[in-house]
Amino acid sequence: MSDHSDNLPAVQEPIADPGLPAHTPRPTDIDPKAERRAERQVAFFFLLSMVMAVLFVVAYFSLDLGKLEEDGTREATDTFWGLGASHVALGVTLGLTMMFIGIGVIHWARKLMSDVEISEQRHPAASSEEDREETLAALQAGLEESGIARRPLVRNTLLGALAFAGLPLIVGLTDLGPVATSSVRRKTLEKTVWKEGTRIVRDVTGTPIRPEDLEVGDLLNAQPEGLVHLHDASLKREGVDYLEGAPLHIEKGKASLILLRMEPKDITHGKGRENWTHQGIVAYSKICTHVGCPISLNEQQTHHLLCPCHQSTFDLADSGRVVFGPAARALPQLPIKVSEDGYLVAQSDFTEPVGPSYWERDSK
Numbered sequence: 310m311s312d313h314s315d316n317l318p319a320v321q322e323p324i325a326d327p328g329l330p331a332h333t334p335r336p337t338d339i340d341p342k343a344e345r346r347a348e349r350q351v352a353f354f355f356l357l358s359m360v361m362a363v364l365f366v367v368a369y370f371s372l373d374l375g376k377l378e379e380d381g382t383r384e385a386t387d388t389f390w391g392l393g394a395s396h397v398a399l400g401v402t403l404g405l406t407m408m409f410i411g412i413g414v415i416h417w418a419r420k421l422m423s424d425v426e427i428s429e430q431r432h433p434a435a436s437s438e439e440d441r442e443e444t445l446a447a448l449q450a451g452l453e454e455s456g457i458a459r460r461p462l463v464r465n466t467l468l469g470a471l472a473f474a475g476l477p478l479i480v481g482l483t484d485l486g487p488v489a490t491s492s493v494r495r496k497t498l499e500k501t502v503w504k505e506g507t508r509i510v511r512d513v514t515g516t517p518i519r520p521e522d523l524e525v526g527d528l529l530n531a532q533p534e535g536l537v538h539l540h541d542a543s544l545k546r547e548g549v550d551y552l553e554g555a556p557l558h559i560e561k562g563k564a565s566l567i568l569l570r571m572e573p574k575d576i577t578h579g580k581g582r583e584n585w586t587h588q589g590i591v592a593y594s595k596i597c598t599h600v601g602c603p604i605s606l607n608e609q610q611t612h613h614l615l616c617p618c619h620q621s622t623f624d625l626a627d628s629g630r631v632v633f634g635p636a637a638r639a640l641p642q643l644p645i646k647v648s649e650d651g652y653l654v655a656q657s658d659f660t661e662p663v664g665p666s667y668w669e670r671d672s673k
């Protein structure tokens with residue numbers, strides 16, 4: 310019998326744990342002067358951060374953004390290397406606000422916090438009572454080692470820097486738009502461009518609509534004249550405001566319309582709405598009153614209009630009443646009539662706010 314153990318590699322001895330290298334103290338660990346100098350440096354970075362936050366606020370209010378053009382663009386009046394000075398200043402000051410806090414914290418950790426290496430043995434993941442106590446003790450030790458209690462200068466300037474860093478965010482919130490007080494709502498959310506005599510035109514083409522263009526059962530997406538980007542310039546009429554860019558999109562979002570023709574006998578007129586229709590043609594907002602999806606799924610037999618988002622269903626033969634789904638109020642109806650030249654026009658604006666009702670509806 311041969312001895313196979315001759316061919317096996319020799320068993321290796323485990324490598325001895327080299328342990329942690331000897332700790333080398335930093336100048337700030339042994340020289341009180343260096344320690345105080347580092348402390349002042351850290352505070353200096355936090356102070357710089359505060360200054361940058363204040364400069365952000367100054368730039369926000371003092372630099373001109375330029376006039377908003379009708380197409381939604383802005384021509385900056387103050388420029389810096391060809392860029393809008395306001396944007397450059399806001400970006401730079403906000404960036405430096407955050408950067409100086411970061412530099413201060415890193416400098417603090419490198420120079421002043423304890424840098425003694427520790428080794429931690431792995432242990433089962435379950436947290437025993439003992440582990441939790443150890444963790445709390447370690448956190449407490451960390452807090453003590455960071456010196457945050459002993460160094461009020463660093464602590465207070467850091468708190469100041471963090472508080473000031475919130476200023477740009479608070480100031481920036483004002484760009485979300487005006488606060489929706491009742492008077493602001495009356496001029497914005499609760500008002501559309503529809504007014505007496507505004508022509509109802511087809512969406513996309515912008516062509517005006519005569520009652521005879523619609524058969525019973527037809528449904529059309531429509532807009533007020535002036536809110537459709539006209540490819541056919543001959544459709545432009547004197548005295549009509551044709552919006553472009555951002556204002557066009559804002560107004561279009563509120564004024565979009567559904568036109569539907571049904572048998573006049575099928576309509577149940579709401580109180581005061583007896584003359585809001587013309588020969589069975591009804592007009593409603595296209596914006597769902599639940600959370601604002603555009604609607605146009607029509608059930609011809611029932612005159613029900615279904616919103617594809619959450620299945621709210623509105624009865625167009627009965628003042629846009631909600632017959633199913635999460636919408637809490639009827640689809641706003643637009644009173645319509647026929648102009649002297651035979652086209653469908655509005656009698657007035659909507660008599661109630663269009664769209665979702667996440668703001669307080671009744672501002673009267």
Ligand code: FES
Nearest residue numbers: 597599600616619
């Ligand atoms: S948006 Fe229409 S049902 Fe929700």
